[in-house]
Amino acid sequence: MVQDLDLNIAFDPQSIAVVGASSDDAAEKKGWVGRLQEFGFKGKIYPINPKASVILGLKAYPSVKAVPDPIDYAIVSIRSSFVPGVLRDCIAKGIKVVHIFSAGFAETGMDEGRRLQEEVISIIKEGKIRILGPNCMGIYNPKTGLTFNTRFSRESGNVGIVSQTGAGMMELVPHANARGIRFSKVISYGNALDISAAEFVEYFAKDAETKYIFCYVEGVNDGIRFFKAVRDCNKTKPVIILKGGLTEGGSGAVSSHTASLAGSELVWKAFFNQTGAIQVDTLTEAVEQIVAVEKLREIKGRRIGIVARGGGVGVVATDTCERAGLKVPALTKETRAELAKITPADAGSSIRNPVEIGLGRFGVSEYYATGLRLVADDPNIDVVMAVINPHVYTQEGIGAKEIDQSAQVLIDTAKTLSKPMVVVVTLGDDIDVIGMELAAQEKILNAGVPAYATVEAAIQAISKMAKYWEFRRSL
Amino acid sequence: MVQDLDLNIAFDPQSIAVVGASSDDAAEKKGWVGRLQEFGFKGKIYPINPKASVILGLKAYPSVKAVPDPIDYAIVSIRSSFVPGVLRDCIAKGIKVVHIFSAGFAETGMDEGRRLQEEVISIIKEGKIRILGPNCMGIYNPKTGLTFNTRFSRESGNVGIVSQTGAGMMELVPHANARGIRFSKVISYGNALDISAAEFVEYFAKDAETKYIFCYVEGVNDGIRFFKAVRDCNKTKPVIILKGGLTEGGSGAVSSHTASLAGSELVWKAFFNQTGAIQVDTLTEAVEQIVAVEKLREIKGRRIGIVARGGGVGVVATDTCERAGLKVPALTKETRAELAKITPADAGSSIRNPVEIGLGRFGVSEYYATGLRLVADDPNIDVVMAVINPHVYTQEGIGAKEIDQSAQVLIDTAKTLSKPMVVVVTLGDDIDVIGMELAAQEKILNAGVPAYATVEAAIQAISKMAKYWEFRRSL
Numbered sequence: 001m002v003q004d005l006d007l008n009i010a011f012d013p014q015s016i017a018v019v020g021a022s023s024d025d026a027a028e029k030k031g032w033v034g035r036l037q038e039f040g041f042k043g044k045i046y047p048i049n050p051k052a053s054v055i056l057g058l059k060a061y062p063s064v065k066a067v068p069d070p071i072d073y074a075i076v077s078i079r080s081s082f083v084p085g086v087l088r089d090c091i092a093k094g095i096k097v098v099h100i101f102s103a104g105f106a107e108t109g110m111d112e113g114r115r116l117q118e119e120v121i122s123i124i125k126e127g128k129i130r131i132l133g134p135n136c137m138g139i140y141n142p143k144t145g146l147t148f149n150t151r152f153s154r155e156s157g158n159v160g161i162v163s164q165t166g167a168g169m170m171e172l173v174p175h176a177n178a179r180g181i182r183f184s185k186v187i188s189y190g191n192a193l194d195i196s197a198a199e200f201v202e203y204f205a206k207d208a209e210t211k212y213i214f215c216y217v218e219g220v221n222d223g224i225r226f227f228k229a230v231r232d233c234n235k236t237k238p239v240i241i242l243k244g245g246l247t248e249g250g251s252g253a254v255s256s257h258t259a260s261l262a263g264s265e266l267v268w269k270a271f272f273n274q275t276g277a278i279q280v281d282t283l284t285e286a287v288e289q290i291v292a293v294e295k296l297r298e299i300k301g302r303r304i305g306i307v308a309r310g311g312g313v314g315v316v317a318t319d320t321c322e323r324a325g326l327k328v329p330a331l332t333k334e335t336r337a338e339l340a341k342i343t344p345a346d347a348g349s350s351i352r353n354p355v356e357i358g359l360g361r362f363g364v365s366e367y368y369a370t371g372l373r374l375v376a377d378d379p380n381i382d383v384v385m386a387v388i389n390p391h392v393y394t395q396e397g398i399g400a401k402e403i404d405q406s407a408q409v410l411i412d413t414a415k416t417l418s419k420p421m422v423v424v425v426t427l428g429d430d431i432d433v434i435g436m437e438l439a440a441q442e443k444i445l446n447a448g449v450p451a452y453a454t455v456e457a458a459i460q461a462i463s464k465m466a467k468y469w470e471f472r473r474s475l
Numbered sequence: 476m477v478q479d480l481d482l483n484i485a486f487d488p489q490s491i492a493v494v495g496a497s498s499d500d501a502a503e504k505k506g507w508v509g510r511l512q513e514f515g516f517k518g519k520i521y522p523i524n525p526k527a528s529v530i531l532g533l534k535a536y537p538s539v540k541a542v543p544d545p546i547d548y549a550i551v552s553i554r555s556s557f558v559p560g561v562l563r564d565c566i567a568k569g570i571k572v573v574h575i576f577s578a579g580f581a582e583t584g585m586d587e588g589r590r591l592q593e594e595v596i597s598i599i600k601e602g603k604i605r606i607l608g609p610n611c612m613g614i615y616n617p618k619t620g621l622t623f624n625t626r627f628s629r630e631s632g633n634v635g636i637v638s639q640t641g642a643g644m645m646e647l648v649p650h651a652n653a654r655g656i657r658f659s660k661v662i663s664y665g666n667a668l669d670i671s672a673a674e675f676v677e678y679f680a681k682d683a684e685t686k687y688i689f690c691y692v693e694g695v696n697d698g699i700r701f702f703k704a705v706r707d708c709n710k711t712k713p714v715i716i717l718k719g720g721l722t723e724g725g726s727g728a729v730s731s732h733t734a735s736l737a738g739s740e741l742v743w744k745a746f747f748n749q750t751g752a753i754q755v756d757t758l759t760e761a762v763e764q765i766v767a768v769e770k771l772r773e774i775k776g777r778r779i780g781i782v783a784r785g786g787g788v789g790v791v792a793t794d795t796c797e798r799a800g801l802k803v804p805a806l807t808k809e810t811r812a813e814l815a816k817i818t819p820a821d822a823g824s825s826i827r828n829p830v831e832i833g834l835g836r837f838g839v840s841e842y843y844a845t846g847l848r849l850v851a852d853d854p855n856i857d858v859v860m861a862v863i864n865p866h867v868y869t870q871e872g873i874g875a876k877e878i879d880q881s882a883q884v885l886i887d888t889a890k891t892l893s894k895p896m897v898v899v900v901t902l903g904d905d906i907d908v909i910g911m912e913l914a915a916q917e918k919i920l921n922a923g924v925p926a927y928a929t930v931e932a933a934i935q936a937i938s939k940m941a942k943y944w945e946f947r948r949s950l
Contacts, residue, residue, distance in 0.1 A: 107786075165787020170867050171901070178904030218790060244790040247797035252805065256825045257786030281798070282791055282931060311582075311732030312640020315693060315719040316757055322722035323756070330727065350731045392645050426646070429653030431910040438906060456757060 007195070007203045010097040010132065011141045011185055013073035014043045017064045017095065019086050020078035020102075021047035021055050028056055032075050032101075040154070041145035046071060064093045071095050075138060080104030081112075083134070084119045091127035100134035105191055106259035107135055117193060117259075124194060135258065136190025137166030140173065142183065143209075149173065157182020159290055160210035162200040164189060164218045164244070164258050168283050176287045178438075180445030181294065184209040191258050196221050201229040201239070211237055212293045214286055218244040219260020231275040235475060238293040238468060240278045242286050243268050276471035278464050285460065288452065292461035293468075295450040297420035301382035302466045303327045305375040305419075306354035307368075308387035308455075314354030317387070317455045324463035328353055335378040342367040353381075369413045376419040383466075384421040385458055386410060390437055391428025400436045407440040414449040422458050423451045482670070482678045485572045485607065486616045486660055488548035489518045492539045492570065494561050495553035495577075496522035496530050503531055507550050507576075515629070516620035521546060539568045546570050550613060555579030556587075558609065559594045566602035575609035580666055581734035582610055592668060592734075599669060610733065611665025612641030615648065617658065618684075624648065632657020634765055635685035637675040639664060639693045639719070639733050643758050651762045653913075655920030656769065659684040666733050667694075673701040680708040687768045688712055689761055693719040694735020706750040710950060713768040713943060715753045717761050718743050751946035753939050760935065763927065767936035768943075770925040772895035776857035777941045778802045780850035780894075781829035782843075783862035783930075789829030792862070792930045799938040803828055810853040817842040828856075844888045851894040858941075859896040860933055861885060865912055866903025875911045882915040886922040897933050898926045 016036065022028040029038075033047050033056050046069075047055035050062040061067050064074060064086070074095050076086055080102050090098050105117040117134075124131055132138055137148040142156045148166065152173045159181055163169055166188035173186060184207065187200055197217050204210040213233060220226045230239050245254030246265050254260050272279045278293070280286045304326045308314050318328045331339070331353045339351040350356050357371035368386075376384045388410075390403045407425075414421040425441050427434050437453075444451035452458035491511065497503040504513075508522050508531050521544075522530035525537040536542050539549060539561070549570050551561055555577050565573050580592040592609075599606055607613055612623040617631045623641065627648045634656055638644050641663035648661060659682065662675055672692050679685040688708060695701045705714050720729030721740050729735050747754045753768070755761045779801045783789050793803045806814070806828045814826040825831050832846035843861075851859045863885075865878045882900075889896040900916050902909050912928075919926035927933035 163787070165785060165790070167785025168787040168791075170785075171788075171864060174866075174904050216787060218787070242791070244787060244794065247794045249797045249803035250790055250794035252827065253786075253790045253793040253803070253825070253829055256827045257790055282795065283788070284929065284931070310640060310642025310645075311728075312638070312643040312691060312693070312719060313646075313758070315640070315725055315728045315732055316643075316717070318728040319719065319722045319725035320757065322724045328724040328728070350728070352727065352731045354728055389646060391649075429649045431906070431913060434909065434913075435906045438909075454759065456759070 007199070009072055010130070010139060011146070012144045013097070013146070015046065015069065015071045015073070016041070016043060017046040017048050017067065017071045017074040019048040019064065019074055019076045021049050021052070021060065023049050023052035023055060025056055032077055033058065035147060035150055036145070038150045039145050039147045043144070044069065064089050064095065067093070072097070074098045075101060077101040080116050080134070083116065084123055087120060087123050087129070091123070091129050095129065097130045097132060099132040099136070099138040101136065101138065103135040105134050107191060107257060109256060117191070121193060131194035132187070133190040134193060137169060137188035140183065140186040148188065153177040153182055155182045156184060156209070158184055158209065158211040159214065159294065160184045160204040160207065160212070161186040161214045162189065162197050162204070163187065163216040164192065164197070164260070165216055166190065168216060172283050172287060176290060178442070179287055179291055180442060181287070181290055192221060192260070196226070198222055198226040198229045201226070201233055205229065205233040205237065212240075212290060213237055214240045214290055216242045216244060216283070216286070218254040218258050219263060227271060227275060230277050234276050235472070238278060239275070240280055240286060240289050240293065241272070242280050242283065276468065278468050280464075288457045288461045289464060291445065291450050291452070292465050295445065295448055296422065296462070296465050299383045299420055299462070299466045299469050303329050303380055303382045304462065305331070305378060305381040305384045306387070307357060307372055307375055307384065308354050309356055309389065309392070311350055311356070313387070314350060314356070317459070318354060320456055320459050324459050326459065326463050326466065329380045331355070331375065331378045332380060335374050338374050339371060342370055369409055372413050372421070373417065376417045376421065382419060383462055384417065384419055385424065385455075385462065386421060387424040387426065387455055389426045390440070391426070391430065391433045400439070403436045403440050404443065407443045411444055411447040411449055421449065422462055423449060424455050424458050425451060425453065426455075427453050482674070484547055485605070485614060486621070487619045488572070488621070490521065490544065490546045490548070491516070491518060492521040492523050492542065492546045492549040494523040494539065494549055494551045496524050496527075496535065498524050498527035498530065500531055507552055508533065510622060510625055511620070513625045514620050514622045518619070519544065539564050539570065542568070547572070549573045550576060552576040555591050555609070558591065559598055562595060562598050562604070566598070566604050570604065572605045572607060574607040574611070574613040576611065576613065578610040580609050582666060582732060584731060592666070596668060606669035607662070608665040609668060612644060612663035615644075615658065615661040623663065628652040628657055630657045631659060631684070633659055633684065633686040634689065634769065635659045635679040635682065635687070636661040636689045637664065637672050637679070638662065638691040639667065639672070639735070640691055641665065643691060647758050647762060651765060653917070654762055654766055655917060656762070656765055667696060667735070671696050671701070673697055673704045676701070676704040676708055676714070680704065680712065686712055687715075687765060689715045689765055691717045691719060691758070691761070693729040693733050694738060698738075702746060702750060705752050709751050710947070713753060714750070715755055715761060715764050715768065716747070717755050717758065751943065753943050755939075763932045763936045764939060766920065766925050766927070767940050770920065770923055771897065771937070771940050774858045774895055774937065774941045774944050778804050778855055778857045779937065780806070780853060780856040780859045781862070782832060782847055782850055782859065783829050784831055784864065784867070786825055786831070788862070789825060789831070792934070793829060795931055795934050799934050801934065801938050801941065804855045806830070806850065806853045807855060810849050813849050814846060817845055844884055847888050847896070848892065851892045851896065857894060858937055859892065859894055860899060860930070860937070861896060862899040862901065862930055864901045865915070866901070866905065866908045875914070878911045878915050879918065882918045886919055886924055889924040890922075896924065897937055898924060899930050899933050900926060900928065901930075902928050
């Protein structure tokens with residue numbers, strides 16, 4: 001192992017050998033060679049298969065050693081029992097990083113798998129080589145065209161991910177893309193036999209492209225290094241962490257997934273307290289939190305102003321806020337007097353906080369922006385949440401155009417408001433209207449304003465950002 | 476007041492006076508008269524407006540007293556200061572139930588509003604009349620065509636709702652309709668000046684059409700009566716309750732919404748413990764819980780078997796289960812041996828629980844049903860959750876037909892399984908695929924099998940049903 005290897009080679013290899021490329025072109029189109037071709041990998045690709053001479057138009061070789069040119073990176077997708085032999089070939093060839101896609105090691109819980117993992121460890125101890133995996137999907141780097149899924153966006157962004165689940169990333173990345181998030185690099189690192197989460201966090205801390213980090217970890221081999229890496233990084237770049245296997249049952253599931261030691265709940269509690277990392281509980285929540293770290297301006301306190309339609313909806317939102325550690329204080333007399341001027345007197349509208357502002361017949365009226373500004377300017381308020389539900393009005397004629405206009409009003413207002421603002425566009429029940437509402441969310445997100453589909457998701461994300469900024473200010 | 480009045484008159488009036496019908500036909504089309512006409516109300520409608528002779532083709536009258544025929548029910552939609560006078564007219568006319576839609580009473584927090592509410596109370600004390608509201612949307616009864624929103628389903632079902640939020644129902648009912656839920660009666664009762672939640676729960680307990688009840692309450696005037704009504708009803712018909720205003724901030728929001736006394740968190744905790752009612756925290760959660768009470772068979776214990784794709788996804792689902800009070804025990808050796816026969820050996824698939832079963836190239840393979848059956852038959856398992864995510868496969872060719880076939884396999888399996896089962900079809904990021912996935916959910920729901928869009932929602936609902944059945948068995 002060369003611990004000081006520049007990880008850039010893993011993200012930006014000039015050449016890749018795919019060991020175990022299928023000789024069936026139709027199958028390999030969905031395999032590693034096909035994926036790299038389709039996604040536009042910029043370097044050279046060498047399919048390795050002793051039974052084929054050409055794969056997807058590329059010359060195939062019986063082994064990496066048979067390739068005449070130098071190779072930076074290998075993707076190994078063969079039966080686990082063949083991995084040690086291939087690794088020895090890779091070392092002989094001078095390959096710098098090997099991504100072992102194959103599963104069938106310690107995570108199986110079987111003697112044979114454990115023995116194979118030990119053998120791999122002893123092989124790489126001797127050679128100048130670094131290992132990603134085994135049992136993982138490897139690397140997605142839109143800039144260099146390296147990917148494990150062709151559905152991922154070709155555009156590059158500022159979010160880096162280090163994840164011990166690859167399948168989870170197959171869902172998370174496209175979902176995050178649809179929520180306006182673009183990635184610098186995403187790493188699925190599996191059993192973490194060599195390169196670990198800590199090293200990747202250290203890399204992201206220095207990486208100019210990466211400004212926000214999300215980690216999904218099940219177990220950590222080098223706890224102190226990981227702790228220090230996260231603590232240092234989180235001071236300038238927010239680190240969101242989902243720790244899988246925190247519960248008793250979850251820790252059992254971890255051992256059969258990546259053979260990691262899950263660690264105790266108490267230890268992890270201290271970890272989060274001391275590093276200030278943002279803890280999330282599900283992959284869905286992770287995406288919502290990434291939206292907030294990237295798009296929500298610094299929150300100076302926990303007092304939220306809610307602008308929503310419907311008294312009961314406001315009551316429930318208030319309870320949800322308070323349960324999440326936010327406060328929903330009454331607005332000042334002065335603000336209320338101003339709000340009273342733009343809300344209908346007899347309609348049962350509340351102006352205390354939550355605030356109801358006349359939406360006009362078809363969405364967001366001219367009063368809405370004024371109302372939001374009044375709430376944001378109130379000295380009792382640190383952050384504003386505006387909730388709209390266009391589907392309630394759709395039967396009365398509102399359509400894509402009106403919803404889009406509402407989104408524009410919210411964007412324009414959010415950008416010039418004195419306090420940070422989050423928008424919630426709840427989703428209706430008719431697929432056409434849902435399409436319009438998702439488009440509105442996308443527009444808002446792409447304009448750099450955090451947008452959510454539920455009040456609960458928005459409140460969770462806001463509450464965790466409030467805590468994060470308290471930590472940052474305490475340093 | 477006639478406390479012994481048969482509430483059936485409120486749900487099935489033969490004639491309705493709309494006091495405050497607009498003389499502008501275009502406006503009134505969206506008003507009470509127009510709504511009743513559009514929704515197909517089967518009785519007579521009398522628009523009341525001193526300035527019009529005909530409204531939407533119906534003869535209008537200057538007051539209810541001027542109507543020559545008897546009237547069962549009045550909807551009052553006028554400025555609050557005129558309400559006392561109209562109420563006196565209604566009593567003189569012999570109207571049995573008056574729904575006061577108008578706001579502007581105690582909930583305003585103003586002296587004038589409080590005085591008006593007191594006046595209304597003193598008027599109805601003398602007369603033979605019952606009041607629904609003020610400050611509420613009234614009644615939705617698909618059987619009789621009475622509604623406050625024309626987007627609600629015309630089909631009748633078995634769920635009854637008593638709600639102190641009307642705006643919340645505008646979202647909840649169509650949302651629940653899309654989730655396969657149909658209603659017997661929905662009541663928005665606002666400030667609860669006369670007919671209260673307790674009385675409606677008592678009504679539902681006896682109502683043959685209603686088998687499941689959801690209450691949204693902010694405050695309860697007659698606590699002991701409500702407690703008894705819920706406790707008795709819940710023994711045979713599950714009662715789900717969302718108590719709005721449980722937090723300090725929420726209780727403030729309640730007073731400006733329906734002028735209710737929110738009550739302390741401790742009192743409500745005891746209430747839920749002793750009645751066994753199912754507590755939910757948001758209106759979205761309420762819908763998910765209604766799906767479960769209606770469609771999930773009795774759960775005999777808290778041990779769940781999870782069948783999902785992706786080790787990390789399984790780990791997170793396990794943690795979520797354990798946090799919700801469910802257990803994810805390892806399957807027996809015998810079950811695992813059987814599962815091993817149908818799962819690929821080297822693919823890193825777990826068969827411990829959570830279980831990964833080969834889905835086949837395009838969704839649910841023939842092994843999937845076998846796998847679900849093995850998990851359900853395991854003596855360590857009480858309930859099964861199957862999670863599919865078709866959008867992960869859509870780029871490889873899966874389409875509406877394949878997703879529909881997967882849904883059918885899950886339906887057929889669920890219906891013949893030895894244990895209750897919940898299906899999760901997660902939603903993708905592309906609107907076309909989301910449409911297919913929502914259609915699959917709808918198909919599953921309409922076949923009587925509980926289906927959810929997120930693992931978290933499914934787990935919450937299952938966990939609360941486990942608790943409910945423990946309560947039922949303890950009686």
